Amino acid sequence: MVRISRKARETVRQRLLEEAAIQFARDGFEGANINSIATEAGFAKGTVYNYFSSKEELFGEVLSAACQRAAAGYAAAPKGDSVRSRLEALATADVAVLRDDEPFMKVLVREAMSFRPQTYPLVVQHLAPFVDVVRDVLAAGAASSEIRSDRPPAQLALLFTGILTLLYVQHWGSGGAWPTLDELPALAVTTFLDGAGT
């Protein structure tokens, strides 16, 4: 009995998170509306409070879920031989996550880029796994002389992550015109590794 209930509970919770992600992505934290989230998810207002203690917590859980989904994606990324192929695999994995869970990723990106004191630490904390993976790849690359060694790998990792995120913003901001999701991983990697100079 408990088992079924527990499963049902989880289903409802996921449904609420999905809808919350959509609306937080569209309207922002302040603009989003608990009633609307509940209703669109197929429940009544009060139900949200059986699963989350406040709007803030719901938002936090959306962020958290976004990070988990992203992290699962990185884990699934195939490893490559060179730094270039590894980075591209990571970026490709990230874009794959984005395709599946666009609202969650939008919330994550918007929050990362708006550096609100209340949520920035949370975002950073949840982004850390990804950044750490990148950092390790880059550190290895520095050792094998594929990567310039005059900058700390941690800083370079932040740069790569940032460029990826930046391209998402330009993708969404341009209505998908440029860059497209298909070209995005390669563009991120070449921008990061090769630069625009000759």
Next chain:
Amino acid sequence: MVRISRKARETVRQRLLEEAAIQFARDGFEGANINSIATEAGFAKGTVYNYFSSKEELFGEVLSAACQRAAAGYAAAPKGDSVRSRLEALATADVAVLRDDEPFMKVLVREAMSFRPQTYPLVVQHLAPFVDVVRDVLAAGAASSEIRSDRPPAQLALLFTGILTLLYVQHWGSGGAWPTLDELPALAVTTFLDGAGT
């Protein structure tokens, strides 16, 4: 009768814009509070409405003022010989504006990075002058073989602008730890031109 007023009116208006920029930067559009803006600026709530017809208009005017300040900064940027020095001059000018008018720039950057449909076009429109200057520099650079010519200058310009903005976000997000404003222009240029590869 009104004689002196003209100037006084402008002063009050500027004071309100300054305070609005601070609070919009800190709290976002929805989170900011007209009453608080007025009070902190040293006026009563109603006074705001003698200068701006609504919260939305006030926000628009803050964005607009931010863009004007930024544009004035670019115009004052010294021209250099090489693409590298020109970009660095532009970035340096931008950072100088940011030092003077941080709240305004924060509003601009946050808005640019949050791609809200209501304001994104406005932001893009006001950012356009800067992007266009960069594009022209890059087009010239492509002609002189300083810049890779396999990508449209307009896209490269968006990339450079984006990287600059991204570094602002990381500057603010890290509490000023990295990158610092001093190193920021050079970092933006080398990231953009040289890449992280060897």
Next chain:
Amino acid sequence: MVRISRKARETVRQRLLEEAAIQFARDGFEGANINSIATEAGFAKGTVYNYFSSKEELFGEVLSAACQRAAAGYAAAPKGDSVRSRLEALATADVAVLRDDEPFMKVLVREAMSFRPQTYPLVVQHLAPFVDVVRDVLAAGAASSEIRSDRPPAQLALLFTGILTLLYVQHWGSGGAWPTLDELPALAVTTFLDGAGT
């Protein structure tokens, strides 16, 4: 789950309408205060908005309810033989409604007499059933030569309705001194039918 609610909801709605009628009658549309209406009805401000989407809609519903009550009254009026007795029956029925639902009728009368473009059409539309009944009675009276036939029955109906309404105004305006509600129907009919001449 909601089971009982349906009825309870209607009760609350009626309570709010009653109180709104009282205050709209006393203070007019602009002068009335949603907060006060809610509080006097025994609820909090927000509750009004669970039932009516705006002050305007609430006002419209009050008008609408007033018309329904009035219409129900006419339907219950006994039919007489002569035009005189029929008119008196109608007037008596109208006064009976007024006794039961004075605030609603006050709102209706005040609105009818203040010819505000926003509400006048609504009022006319809702008064129409009554006016139409009167017109039919008068048309029949013209056929049986009880009524002068040198004027369109529709115009005469407007006159009779107007005189009735006018007497309400004088009743309320005089604090109930003259005419009293008891004498009002007969006075309306004799004024309308007989005139003051000899």
Next chain:
Amino acid sequence: MVRISRKARETVRQRLLEEAAIQFARDGFEGANINSIATEAGFAKGTVYNYFSSKEELFGEVLSAACQRAAAGYAAAPKGDSVRSRLEALATADVAVLRDDEPFMKVLVREAMSFRPQTYPLVVQHLAPFVDVVRDVLAAGAASSEIRSDRPPAQLALLFTGILTLLYVQHWGSGGAWPTLDELPALAVTTFLDGAGT
């Protein structure tokens, strides 16, 4: 110096009253806007307060002016021989005033018909001169058997005044369709004296 000033003062005051009448007639007391009245009259907001101490007082002065204009009209009415011709002369005079000062009369009528406790006494007081003239005519008519003597002339006078007012309401309410101003005096008199019966 004083004389010119005094005359100028009176001119400004009249201009403000005219505009106030227009806007009170259009928007009602609560809906009207001091700033708008002042501006449309060609002055600044503050000027109104050099002439009237409050919105309420301004409204009262508009009512008062309306009554004065009306009273001046009655005084100018030609006397007739019969009661019928006297009443028609009075009604014609009233309509003439209405043609000249429609906004003032609208304010007066609307206020008379909305029986607001705050203004009703004022309206009654100012309407009294007209009602008294009518009463005297009717009392004389009762003596000469032109008027039924089973009702106090004072009540009959209120009825006649009310019918006249009612026809104004129907005139304005119908957008001038029926009754027209031309037919209005005769209609008022025949309605009052002859009734609709045969």
Next chain:
DNA sequence: AATGAATGAGTCTTCATTCAT
């Protein structure tokens, strides 16, 4: 566990009124 009616703090906005120039 789900519901949705009730709540009331909080927000934008209006506008009559004051008063320094």
Next chain:
DNA sequence: GATGAATGAAGACTCATTCAT
């Protein structure tokens, strides 16, 4: 006397949250 900037009380409306059913 005219002006219009400043004021702040007041009001409509929103919405996160609570809780009885």
